[in-house]
Amino acid sequence: MNNFTHSIPTKVYFGKGQIKHLAELKESGSKVLLVYGGGSIKKNGLYNKVYSILRTAGLRIYELPGVEPNPRIESVREGVKICKDNKVNMVLAVGGGSVIDAAKVIAGGALYGGDPWSLVIHPRYILKALPIYTVLTLAATGSEMDSFAVISDLSKHEKWGTGSPLFKPVMSICDPEYTFSVSPKQTAAGTADIMSHTFENYFTNVEGGYLQARFCEGVLKTCIKYGPIAIAEPDNYDARANLMWASSNAINGLLSDGAEVAWCVHPMEHELSAYYDITHGEGLAILTPHWMEFALNEGTAAKFAEYGRNVWGIAGEDDMEVAKAAIERTREFFVNELHIPATLREVGIEDEKYFEEMAAKAAEGSKGSFVPLEKDDIVAIYRAAL
Amino acid sequence: MNNFTHSIPTKVYFGKGQIKHLAELKESGSKVLLVYGGGSIKKNGLYNKVYSILRTAGLRIYELPGVEPNPRIESVREGVKICKDNKVNMVLAVGGGSVIDAAKVIAGGALYGGDPWSLVIHPRYILKALPIYTVLTLAATGSEMDSFAVISDLSKHEKWGTGSPLFKPVMSICDPEYTFSVSPKQTAAGTADIMSHTFENYFTNVEGGYLQARFCEGVLKTCIKYGPIAIAEPDNYDARANLMWASSNAINGLLSDGAEVAWCVHPMEHELSAYYDITHGEGLAILTPHWMEFALNEGTAAKFAEYGRNVWGIAGEDDMEVAKAAIERTREFFVNELHIPATLREVGIEDEKYFEEMAAKAAEGSKGSFVPLEKDDIVAIYRAAL
Numbered sequence: 001m002n003n004f005t006h007s008i009p010t011k012v013y014f015g016k017g018q019i020k021h022l023a024e025l026k027e028s029g030s031k032v033l034l035v036y037g038g039g040s041i042k043k044n045g046l047y048n049k050v051y052s053i054l055r056t057a058g059l060r061i062y063e064l065p066g067v068e069p070n071p072r073i074e075s076v077r078e079g080v081k082i083c084k085d086n087k088v089n090m091v092l093a094v095g096g097g098s099v100i101d102a103a104k105v106i107a108g109g110a111l112y113g114g115d116p117w118s119l120v121i122h123p124r125y126i127l128k129a130l131p132i133y134t135v136l137t138l139a140a141t142g143s144e145m146d147s148f149a150v151i152s153d154l155s156k157h158e159k160w161g162t163g164s165p166l167f168k169p170v171m172s173i174c175d176p177e178y179t180f181s182v183s184p185k186q187t188a189a190g191t192a193d194i195m196s197h198t199f200e201n202y203f204t205n206v207e208g209g210y211l212q213a214r215f216c217e218g219v220l221k222t223c224i225k226y227g228p229i230a231i232a233e234p235d236n237y238d239a240r241a242n243l244m245w246a247s248s249n250a251i252n253g254l255l256s257d258g259a260e261v262a263w264c265v266h267p268m269e270h271e272l273s274a275y276y277d278i279t280h281g282e283g284l285a286i287l288t289p290h291w292m293e294f295a296l297n298e299g300t301a302a303k304f305a306e307y308g309r310n311v312w313g314i315a316g317e318d319d320m321e322v323a324k325a326a327i328e329r330t331r332e333f334f335v336n337e338l339h340i341p342a343t344l345r346e347v348g349i350e351d352e353k354y355f356e357e358m359a360a361k362a363a364e365g366s367k368g369s370f371v372p373l374e375k376d377d378i379v380a381i382y383r384a385a386l
Numbered sequence: 387m388n389n390f391t392h393s394i395p396t397k398v399y400f401g402k403g404q405i406k407h408l409a410e411l412k413e414s415g416s417k418v419l420l421v422y423g424g425g426s427i428k429k430n431g432l433y434n435k436v437y438s439i440l441r442t443a444g445l446r447i448y449e450l451p452g453v454e455p456n457p458r459i460e461s462v463r464e465g466v467k468i469c470k471d472n473k474v475n476m477v478l479a480v481g482g483g484s485v486i487d488a489a490k491v492i493a494g495g496a497l498y499g500g501d502p503w504s505l506v507i508h509p510r511y512i513l514k515a516l517p518i519y520t521v522l523t524l525a526a527t528g529s530e531m532d533s534f535a536v537i538s539d540l541s542k543h544e545k546w547g548t549g550s551p552l553f554k555p556v557m558s559i560c561d562p563e564y565t566f567s568v569s570p571k572q573t574a575a576g577t578a579d580i581m582s583h584t585f586e587n588y589f590t591n592v593e594g595g596y597l598q599a600r601f602c603e604g605v606l607k608t609c610i611k612y613g614p615i616a617i618a619e620p621d622n623y624d625a626r627a628n629l630m631w632a633s634s635n636a637i638n639g640l641l642s643d644g645a646e647v648a649w650c651v652h653p654m655e656h657e658l659s660a661y662y663d664i665t666h667g668e669g670l671a672i673l674t675p676h677w678m679e680f681a682l683n684e685g686t687a688a689k690f691a692e693y694g695r696n697v698w699g700i701a702g703e704d705d706m707e708v709a710k711a712a713i714e715r716t717r718e719f720f721v722n723e724l725h726i727p728a729t730l731r732e733v734g735i736e737d738e739k740y741f742e743e744m745a746a747k748a749a750e751g752s753k754g755s756f757v758p759l760e761k762d763d764i765v766a767i768y769r770a771a772l
Contacts, residue, residue: 225596241644
């Protein structure tokens with residue numbers, strides 16, 4: 001097991017009716033920037049509830065609506081400007097990972113002299129940030145409890161992850177009921193995202209992270225059990241609750257601390273989203289089985305077999321056979337049970353035009369991952385997924 | 387799944403050489419009370435290392451040595467007096483759960499007007515506490531990351547748990563190497579304690595805590611794998627590291643949040659320790675299989691069978707049969723693999739003299755547990771364990 005520092009400062013209020021705790025925001029000052037997305041929170045009444053609690057607590061509210069899926073640096077710049085112009089004290093994200101990620105970089109940008117894109121490219125420039133609060137409406141990225149943010153500059157086909165301990169939210173309200181209205185497509189993509197975060201930690205070559213591996217298997221089993229239930233019964237509370245709590249724990253350090261390697265499927269997918277603006281979780285689900293097939297070899301078969309036996313309950317003595325069966329079950333799960341497209345073509349990527357360019361960047365971003373990935377390997381994975 | 391508030395403010399520095407972070411104590415002031423136990427830290431050099439880092443950081447050190455296993459209120463009172471007399475700013479526990487528990491109540495008592503025993507009996511009286519730091523030397527209670535403390539007044543045969551969010555340590559140094567010198571007996575008792583904390587959370591009648599149950603199974607598997615290894619190879623780093631990290635996660639809220647019931651084997655054991663001063667983890671291991679046999683019925687067989695299948699890999703369709711096999715495996719593990727005595731007689735409890743008296747208190751302390759426990763049920767469990 002590696003050395004690690006474990007720090008989860010975020011206080012999570014989990015469950016029905018926890019929104020009332022938003023009144024605690026007044027501990028951070030009197031002016032809040034409310035960041036949200038395309039307006040679904042106006043339709044379902046959450047916006048009015050948030051607004052009313054904040055106003056009753058005596059807070060002055062500034063708003064940044066319209067944050068995109070794959071959030072863009074332009075929105076971040078707009079939020080930063082509002083914060084600076086009005087000396088805002090804190091940022092409240094109401095939404096999914098995209099909204100929270102934008103809010104984080106806004107919180108950093110508000111106390112930074114230069115352009116916030118620098119904070120995306122150079123995480124070490126993040127030296128201060130406004131306090132960040134979240135109300136979660138989608139179980140997926142785990143941004144409600146972690147230090148990361150992913151921001152795109154689509155004008156340059158760039159999508160990068162950044163992060164800082166200062167980006168860990170002070171408080172997150174996680175009410176599974178707010179995810180009842182999430183569509184089957186987004187529920188599936190979110191489930192695939194949680195699973196991918198877990199795979200990125202589970203497939204490690206650090207030895208001795210036994211407990212972490214068992215925790216990973218717990219998160220994977222939870223996604224496998226409850227993803228399809230949440231799709232079939234959108235208002236099944238326990239399904240939504242388990243997915244939501246899995247999303248937070250998949251990426252808050254619990255699974256990675258002591259057994260960290262560099263991620264690889266995420267960097268590959270970030271290029272797909274940067275060039276084609278596809279849904280992140282769908283890209284991950286499409287790439288994952290192909291990455292697994294690439295990564296499977298005599299040296300890694302035991303780890304994939306461990307996955308097959310402990311997560312899927314696949315019997316058998318031969319590691320390679322169990323490993324292959326596990327990869328096939330993973331593919332079938334994404335396609336047949338989560339109903340996610342199996343190929344890049346199905347999400348609108350028709351040709352190989354940018355594969356070399358994308359693979360070069362992804363190879364850079366995945367250095368030090370479970371199995372080494374060269375540019376050509378990634379091109380081959382993209383092709384296999386086409 | 388129940389509503390919950392998840393809050394783990396403790397920063398954990400885990401691994402080799404993390405002791406250097408003790409220099410950060412100066413952030414809490416200039417005077418520290420150093421609390422420790424029977425002097426093993428003087429023999430193994432840890433005392434000197436701690437002393438030197440604190441002095442180099444400019445801290446003035448006051449000392450409370452000699453804290454007992456099953457720590458006593460007399461030691462707490464002594465620590466409180468030192469803090470009050472010298473206006474100490476923080477408390478540093480270097481030891482296992484007993485030392486940390488004493489340090490916690492000292493930290494509360496230092497800022498409390500009355501006798502610290504009141505803080506043990508009435509947790510609601512804990513309104514302030516000095517910052518608490520720990521250096522862990524035994525994987526067992528999880529006190530390094532939780533809000534609880536258990537203190538005894540042996541003059542009254544009283545042993546009670548108390549707790550407050552203020553008792554969560556600011557920082558804990560968890561270096562598995564400091565547990566290399568822990569004896570086989572204490573390693574076994576610590577492993578049984580971790581498992582018992584996990585059972586207390588796993589056997590819940592709250593529905594929908596699926597992820598929490600999988601995390602419990604991960605902790606149990608870790609204890610089952612590494613407990614015997616740590617006994618056979620005391621300086622096996624990965625064994626010590628996995629047990630240490632399991633101990634913290636068994637009780638910091640991860641396993642219980644959303645699925646909490648009252649504990650029951652712990653209250654029964656606390657009476658044994660209060661009357662006979664036996665080793666806590668041994669008492670738990672002796673009682674647990676008997677409690678499981680008492681708790682097993684048509685209504686609970688499915689849960690015990692889940693335990694048998696997921697933790698022990700026991701095959702079989704019939705829940706009751708799998709459940710019985712799982713209980714038997716648990717008993718065998720404690721006795722044959724951890725080498726813990728199987729009966730109360732073997733730890734010096736020769737007769738039933740206090741069983742009624744003890745059972746009455748334990749029944750009070752376990753109200754609301756997985757299966758209801760009346761006084762007579764507990765007497766029967768004590769008798770079966772005799």
